[in-house]
Amino acid sequence: MLYPIQVYKMSEGVGGRGRALIINNLYFQHQTDPDGVQLGNRHGSEMDLENVKKCFTELGLVVNVEENKKCDVRLGKHCIR
Numbered sequence: 001m002l003y004p005i006q007v008y009k010m011s012e013g014v015g016g017r018g019r020a021l022i023i024n025n026l027y028f029q030h031q032t033d034p035d036g037v038q039l040g041n042r043h044g045s046e047m048d049l050e051n052v053k054k055c056f057t058e059l060g061l062v063v064n065v066e067e068n069k070k071c072d073v074r075l076g077k078h079c080i081r
Contacts, residue, residue: 020061
């Protein structure tokens, strides 16, 4: 059985096309990844941020940027790690 393709409509409505949240973590203090490897600072992430922000803006999205968030920032029930 074939399923119909579902498409997210990017047409502009009352609130525009939508929103994008970019979380850019440059600094990691005393943090390790799931394998126990010490995380270093992400120098150059500023350029990544600007490129992604530009892309989302050109798509017509309202872009919000949060920087250097720790694990106490939560989306719903899940801790961002």
